[in-house]
Amino acid sequence: xxxxxxxxxxxxxxxxxxxxxxxxxxxxxxxxxxxxxxxxxxxxxxxxxxxxxxxxxxxxxxxxxxxxxxxxxxxxxxxxxxxxxxxxxxxxxxxxxxxxxxxxxxxxxxxxxxxxxxxxxxxxxxxxxxxxxxxxxxxxxxxxxxxxxxxxxxxxxxxxxxxxxxxxxxxxxxxxxxxxxxxxxxxxxxxxxxxxxxxxxxxxxx
Amino acid sequence: xxxxxxxxxxxxxxxxxxxxxxxxxxxxxxxxxxxxxxxxxxxxxxxxxxxxxxxxxxxxxxxxxxxxxxxxxxxxxxxxxxxxxxxxxxxxxxxxxxxxxxxxxxxxxxxxxxxxxxxxxxxxxxxxxxxxxxxxxxxxxxxxxxxxxxxxxxxxxxxxxxxxxxxxxxxxxxxxxxxxxxxxxxxxxxxxxxxxxxxxxxxxxx
DNA sequence: CGTTGTGAAAGGGTTCACAGCT
DNA sequence: AGCTGTGAACCCTTTCACAACG
Numbered sequence: 001x002x003x004x005x006x007x008x009x010x011x012x013x014x015x016x017x018x019x020x021x022x023x024x025x026x027x028x029x030x031x032x033x034x035x036x037x038x039x040x041x042x043x044x045x046x047x048x049x050x051x052x053x054x055x056x057x058x059x060x061x062x063x064x065x066x067x068x069x070x071x072x073x074x075x076x077x078x079x080x081x082x083x084x085x086x087x088x089x090x091x092x093x094x095x096x097x098x099x100x101x102x103x104x105x106x107x108x109x110x111x112x113x114x115x116x117x118x119x120x121x122x123x124x125x126x127x128x129x130x131x132x133x134x135x136x137x138x139x140x141x142x143x144x145x146x147x148x149x150x151x152x153x154x155x156x157x158x159x160x161x162x163x164x165x166x167x168x169x170x171x172x173x174x175x176x177x178x179x180x181x182x183x184x185x186x187x188x189x190x191x192x193x194x195x196x197x198x199x200x201x202x203x204x205x206x
Numbered sequence: 207x208x209x210x211x212x213x214x215x216x217x218x219x220x221x222x223x224x225x226x227x228x229x230x231x232x233x234x235x236x237x238x239x240x241x242x243x244x245x246x247x248x249x250x251x252x253x254x255x256x257x258x259x260x261x262x263x264x265x266x267x268x269x270x271x272x273x274x275x276x277x278x279x280x281x282x283x284x285x286x287x288x289x290x291x292x293x294x295x296x297x298x299x300x301x302x303x304x305x306x307x308x309x310x311x312x313x314x315x316x317x318x319x320x321x322x323x324x325x326x327x328x329x330x331x332x333x334x335x336x337x338x339x340x341x342x343x344x345x346x347x348x349x350x351x352x353x354x355x356x357x358x359x360x361x362x363x364x365x366x367x368x369x370x371x372x373x374x375x376x377x378x379x380x381x382x383x384x385x386x387x388x389x390x391x392x393x394x395x396x397x398x399x400x401x402x403x404x405x406x407x408x409x410x411x412x
Numbered sequence: 413c414g415t416t417g418t419g420a421a422a423g424g425g426t427t428c429a430c431a432g433c434t
Numbered sequence: 435a436g437c438t439g440t441g442a443a444c445c446c447t448t449t450c451a452c453a454a455c456g
Contacts, residue, residue, distance in 0.1 A: 005425070006404070013403040017382060031437065040384060043437095044427055051439060059433045059438045076403050077410030084402070091331075095301035101382065101399040107406075125297070146402070146409055170409035172401055176223060176307065178246060186408040190401055193307040195378055195394055196290070196352070197219040197282050198212070200313075202392040203352055203376035204283030211447070237415060249415095250449055257417060265416045265455045 008049045012072055014039060015046070017105075019069035031062035078106040083144045085168075087132070087159055088151035089114040089124050092174060096148055098125035110142040115155075132162065139166040146170045153177055160187075214255045218278055220245060221252070223311075225275035237268035284312040291344065291374075292354045293365055295320040295330050298380060299356035304331035316348040321361075338368065345372040352376045359383055366393075 018038060022030060032050075036043040050056055050068075053075050057063045073079055084107050086093050096102070097112050112127040113135055114120060120131045130138065138144060147168050151159050156175035163171065170186040173179055176194065179187050224244060228236060238256075242249040256262055256274075259281050263269045279285055290313050292299050302308070303318050318333040320326060325335045336344065344350060353374050357365050362381035369377065376392040379385055382400065385393050 007425075009404050009407050010400065012407075013400045016403070017400075033437080042427060044429090044440095045425095047437090047439060048426075055439070057438050060436045061434075062437065075407070077406045078403065082402075082406050082409075091301040091304045095297040096398070098297045099398065102402060105399050105403065107399070107402055146405060148402075170405045172405050186405060188401055188405045188408070190396065190398070192302070192305065192396070193311050193313070194216070194219045194223075195396055196288075196308060196313055196354075197222070197284065197311065198215050199352055199376045199378050199392060199394045200283045200288050201215050201218075201281070202394070203288075213447075239415080248449065250418095250451090251447095253415090253417060254448075261417070263416050266414045267456070268415065 004052045008052060009076075011039075011041070011045070011049050012075060015049075016069055016072040016076065019065055019072065022065050023069060027065050029062045029064055032057070034062075073106070081106045081108050082146055083108050083110045083142055084146045084148060085109070085111045085113060085135070085138065085142075085144045086127075086148045086150060087113045087135070087163065088149060088155075089116070089119050089129050090150060090152070093148070093150035094124050096150065097127050110144055111138045132159070135163065136166040139163075139168060144168060146172065148172045148174070149179075150174045210258045214258060215282075217245075217247070217251070217255050218281060221255075222275055222278040222282065225271050225278070228271050229275060233271050235264075235268045235270055238263070240268075279312070287312045287314050288352055289314050289316045289348055289350045290352045290354060291315070291317045291319060291341070291348075291350045292333075292356060293319045293338070293341070293369065294355060294357035294361075295322070295325050295335050296356060296358070299354070300330050302354055302356065303333050316350055317344045338365070341369065342372040345369075345374060350374060352378065354378045354380070356380045 015035065032046040033043040036046050056068050056071055086097055086109060089112055097109060102109060109127065111130055112124060113130050113132050115132045119129045122129055145168060147163050149156060149160060149171055153175045156173065156177050157179060160171060160179045160181060164181050164185050171179065173187055173189050176191050181187060221241065238252040239249040242252050262274050262277055292303055292315060295318055303315060308315060315333060317336055318330060319336050319338050319341055321338045326337045328335055351374060353369050355362060355366060355377055359381045362379065362383050363385060366377055366385045366387060370387050370391050377385065379393055379395050382397050387393060
């Protein structure tokens, strides 16, 4: 399989969301053209994206909604549900701990962590907050593969390094810094202030 | 000025953040090479990005840190501070209302809104929560140009439409739906579950 | 001499267009 | 006939390489 671009993975996730919606509505099959129309993209884009991973359609008929959604779930590595920990129980971390959108899509928040003694031992949005000291133990016992990092910017690098040592595979980083981690660990960044800045630029263009 | 890609705007925001950091540290000038090294990109990329907007450097010497950061601030439309409202005071909206990262970069949260009577009139993270009925009034009186939309998915489209009618120019949308709005209104999407799904795919590749 | 600014080349992603299958 | 899967064309972004300049 050749190298697949991040854009394609983006769209695969979006296809998946639409397909599960269609499945709930009882739609059995769909063509690349209909899919593309709903999403405002080209049908050839849909077919090209899928072609990176295999042949999922039936010529003349289209794609089986349920089958394709299952295939995409497997491609994204979500068939079995990914175990996730959140580190940093500030405003954002707490909000994410309560966010329904995660568990709805196969993600399982297994534990939340902070280094603030006032928070450790307390239940935050249904999750018992643990000490950072216990991270390694949980990563092992709960098979945690991914962490969501919502600590203050100054602590992000150090916390990330500690987490990497425990064996996690991927980090969703909300701090506005480039984390320095081994190549085998994947880091995706969400920078909320940057999103607003971008929006500001495009808002100015009217 | 030719059409500038979203990637370029992304990086301009990142340059700005680094430049303000350097300015605080007392660094006076910097070359495109140093900038690029810190960010893990090519120096030619930095120069090409800047070239879309003008000539800001001195050959042989590099860029004046403070001057360049000011220029980028203007390019992003942030010299005067953008007025922002947040609609939807759930977990995420409340967290964003308290988020320091916004005000640090020229954004000014002017008002927060919800349609839940239990929240209206209460102060949430230092912001008095208003009824959606009052949105139009505030957009006018406070010159609000951008909204952050953190309502539940089912209400996102209707709320966005109401907001557009009041005259706002841009929406930062956290609901996982494609909002249908007039072309003159810019919508940027942040989809947290999608970020995790992408991460899952790349985490699986080890 | 060191670094910018920029045309030109290279690389990558998107769209086209059609052969091939049902 | 209808729709997929895909090589080729097209287009946009990144990188190169160097002339221009302080």
